[in-house]
């Protein structure tokens with residue numbers, strides 16, 4: 001029986017898993033260092049206190065139990081190294097897992113430029129424990145403001161460094177949420193400031209000028225100070241220094257400056273780009289090993305026109321399904337399918353029930369309608385997974401009786 005191992009139970013890994021599980025005669029192992037799939041795009045709701053941990057996670061044990069397959073197992077392991085020659089995966093827990101086919105879906109992490117002194121590499125917004133830390137820090141700041149109200153203390157300052165999609169969404173959600181907090185409580189101390197720092201000459205570099213200007217307008221209306229063409233130079237406990245010479249005293253800082261792929265590829269002898277993403281062919285295989293596939297953020301994926309695909313959920317889902325199909329085809333000796341991701345658009349949540357977006361490069365949407373579309377897209381992803389974890393949970397409970 002062929003052994004297929006997926007490293008990473010994120011968006012890409014789960015889509016590959018669901019496709020692979022259609023073949024009941026292979027052995028599938030899902031490995032993830034976390035016990036849950038982190039719904040990263042929904043984390044801004046968590047930080048702004050609009051949702052809780054259960055809303056932004058999918059339990060991997062119950063998910064795998066809920067999938068109807070006799071030879072599927074989930075292993076909570078942290079992969080350290082892969083030996084291509086012996087087809088063995090080495091883990092921090094010292095367990096060794098063997099494979100015939102390998103799906104690399106370990107995603108990326110925040111890149112912390114080593115040249116910035118004091119930037120603590122542990123503050124990674126992509127990790128749920130740090131999102132929880134930011135959520136608590138944010139709440140503490142709001143509470144501190146009410147406690148110090150009578151003293152009319154100095155402004156509190158939160159700085160978000162990096163004005164890509166995640167930085168912009170988090171800044172907007174915190175600004176909106178704090179505004180609502182002070183308004184609801186009729187508190188007079190609403191001097192909580194949020195700055196968004198971009199090293200480019202604009203926020204959301206790479207997106208259409210119309211989307212940028214709609215987002216900029218919204219950030220301004222929320223009172224966010226947008227600082228462009230400026231780099232973070234130094235980061236200390238209570239202040240940071242920017243390349244324009246400004247020193248900002250901050251209560252806390254969120255760094256979303258860039259991404260880099262997991263280092264587990266370092267012994268794999270595969271070609272990677274400057275972000276460490278694995279360069280794959282049109283079938284999502286590593287060119288020098290037809291039984292190793294890379295998907296999602298971890299891979300450098302192009303469409304058939306040769307355009308580089310951005311790391312996002314749509315590309316992760318499409319590449320996951322495609323790799324799953326191709327492994328099943330490869331096992332049966334059938335022709336492989338080329339991966340040609342099509343982006344349906346971009347939707348940016350900008351605080352409360354407000355979003356802006358661009359659909360199929362044809363139409364721009366703004367306000368409540370854009371927000372509802374974004375919510376619908378993410379709930380349609382989550383719904384089938386919730387069904388599976390419920391089935392898995394019921395199975396687990398029946399074992400215990």
Ligand SMILES: Cc1cc2nc3c(=O)[nH]c(=O)nc-3n(C[C@H](O)[C@H](O)[C@H](O)COP(=O)(O)OP(=O)(O)OC[C@H]3O[C@@H](n4cnc5c(N)ncnc54)[C@H](O)[C@@H]3O)c2cc1C
Pocket residue numbers: 007008009010011012013031032033034036037038039040041042043044077078079080105106107108125126165166169262264295296297298311312313314316347
């Ligand atoms: C704050 C934020 C907001 C975002 N907003 C959007 C948005 O609005 N729209 C959008 O399309 N995209 C958005 N993204 C990007 C999106 O989340 C990613 O593109 C997507 O998560 C990629 O999926 P993936 O499966 O490739 O990787 P991931 O979802 O990162 O999954 C990788 C998995 O691999 C596991 N793993 C990593 N290393 C190891 C190891 N050594 N051993 C075992 N397991 C390992 C991890 O635990 C994780 O479960 C956002 C990201 C962030 C951080």
